[in-house]
Structure formats: C-alpha cells, structure tokens
Amino acid sequence: QLVAAAQLAKGLGYTVPQVDLLSMNTVQNLVLLEWPPLYSVLTAGLLRLTQFNDVLSSAWMDSLGAFLYLLGIWRLAACIGFTPVLQMIIVWFKATEIYEGFLASFPTDFLAAACWIWAFYFFLEYLETPKKKWIAGMILAIGASFLFRYLTALPVLPVLLWWNGHIKKRPEWKKAAIITALYLAAIVLAYLGFNKIQSGSYTYLEQWDKGFYPEKLLNIVPLFWQAISHVTFFGVQLEVLLHLPYRWYQVILQ
16 A cells, blocks of 8 residues: 555555566556545655655654544544543543554554444434534545545445435435435546546455355454454453463454
8 A cells, every 4th residue: 555655645646566477568557446546545645745744744744644543532432421531541441452453453443433433423423413513524534534545435425424314304315315316426436437447447345256155254363353342452461361372362253
C-alpha cells in the first residue's frame, strides 16, 4: 500500500511496479487489487508534503488512525450514557492495545475500525434525533471503512436501521436505511468497476476456486473469538501460567 501511495504521488496511478524476470529492464505498473485505495490515496498526499519521507508519512497515518479510533470510542461511550470516569477507563483500556496493534496489524486496521465506530455513533445519534447529517455521516464513515479495509460490515447498519423502522413503525427510518444502502452500493460498485476496467478483475478479495473447502472456515475463527473475548489477553495469560507457546492457544481456538 505504501508503494502504491508512492506511485500515486508520482502520477503513476494506484499501481505497484513489477519486474519481468525474463527481461529485467521491463517494468510494468500493475493496478493493486489486494487492497482498496483510500490509505494509499491519503498517504500519497502526505508523501508530497514530506518530500517522500515514507517513515514520517506512515507515522502520521498511524497516529491519525489511533486518534480517530480512541476519539470514536470516547464519543460512542458518551452517546450510550456512560459517565466521564467510565469513558476515561474505556479509552484507557483500549489505548493499551494501540502499541501492540501497531506491531501486529496492518496500517489500515485502526483507520477502518475508527470509521466503523464513528458510523455506529452516527447510527445511534440518528435513532435519537433523526437528522440527515447523521445519515450522511454514517454513509461517509461506512464507505471510508470499506475503502480502507472492510467489506463484510457494509450491510450491518442499513439492515439494523431498516429493522428498527419496521419494528417501531417509523417509515422515515426505513427510507433512510434504503438511501444508505443505495449510496453504499454505489461506492462499492464504483470501486469494483474501476478495478474491472483497469485490470480485468473486479475485486481485491481472495479468489477462491469453485467448490466447498472446509479449511476456509478457519478464516472466521479469530474474528469469532475476538468478538466475545480478549484473545490476546487470554493467550498471554495461558502462556505465562501453563508455559505453553502463544501459538498453541490459537490452535486450540481453531
């Protein structure tokens, strides 16, 4: 993604250079399909501002992700009704994960997570005071989370909004849910269409062969357990108490 950012900053598009092994002097600039482009687009602007200092540009992007992530948690906790003391405790608890996260995660993790937290904040604000600005904020935040990293989370909030409108007989909520879904669909289709035109392939998602492969179910294991427990915390405790390598805990979970 950083290489693609440098290519963008040089006016070569969202590409990565690839050398032909049969002709070492031949370099092709291929569209980057493995990742959506927003991180590279923003980093390209920073590269221009820092005279192509990639370390400084990456540090600014990582810091932005951490700041928006923790600020989103703060605002979300306030929206739910937590006291300022509880807000500080929650933010402090999540802040302790930032350093470890930067060592183990991709640079888009905190940025995408921050966008998703802000989208949920806008969602709750809309339920409390239905205003167009909250819907607009939700669309932008979810769209940004997709363009940073996430795809599978896209339909969650539109579906929740429509369901709330159905249960509570609020047609304006159902209408807002449909509008949100249409805008998000437009963002996804625009990006996938760009990929198709530029490279002949629609998506950055993993390309699977046809058929059912049980080992693919292992991809959801970390996501499932992380949703109901603090996997890293329990893994470290198990390692300390039982003198088992940390990777054994991951195997047990799978």
